[in-house]
Amino acid sequence: MAQESHKLKGYKQDKKMINKKATEKILAIYWFAILIIIAGAVVTMVSLFYGTPYDVRDAEANIMINKVSNCLSENGKLAQELFIKNKNFNGNFSLKEKCNFVFETELKGDAGEYFLQTDFYNLNNTKIFSISDGNFNLYTDCKIEEDKYKRISKCVEREFYSLSPFSDGGIFKIKIISVVRKTEKNVK
């Protein structure tokens, strides 16, 4: 009887040892799986956040407007180059050249990622003159209501006043429309 009881005790101890080893193995696999899941989630989170580029198109369009206003008007007076001899506006004035813009991008076969338009109005809000440069197709995108549809490009419109450089002192309201597409670089 005592021998049998001793055998049973030994069997139980062996079984316990085997069970303990198996449990440890399962737990190790479990912890490894959890570790992989957490590491995967951290990698996903980092790539999601840092993989998305900053959308700087709005800032870029505003900087372009600042540059145009600075180029067209100095200390409240319009640039002489905007006019021809008989005080009429110069139709050959190029924003790109005079304001030192580079509209070419690294995207090959691209029609253009930028568009600039400057409209000159008198105090009665009558349009007198207009200059534009860049990809005109982008301008149509600005007419889409942003609340209803998502626009492809960013449009910024600003206006300012400036005086004629001549002694007659006529004042003009200048409206600048700046459009930046560059969707590939700014939106994921």
Add this chain to the structure above:
Amino acid sequence: MLNKRATPVCTRNNINNYGNKLLSCKRSQTSEAMTWIVATLIIIVLLGISIYAASFLSKLKIINYEKEKRSQDLVMEESLFAYFLIQDSSVQEKVFENFKKMSQEEKFYSDFNSKFQQIKFNLNKK
């Protein structure tokens, strides 16, 4: 006394009485497994929330030029310089009305009144 249950209960009495037999405490095993399953699910849910938060935050990576508080607005300043150069007071009044309107419509990126006073003070000083 024999245990009539199909699966023995792991109480102290039962273990004392049937300690020499191989008993499987299925209930405690099940509850232990449940703890692990729930813990795993909690970890997965928390990770899911974190991933969702990361993707939500990534969509907010937009630099809004207008909404950012700034002390300078070059376009507005250009207008103000032109305003102070106007000789005709009626035209100046009309332009100022337009400035007020633009300020109300929040078309200026910096504080119009403070800039107006600042430029006026600087021009008078000269």
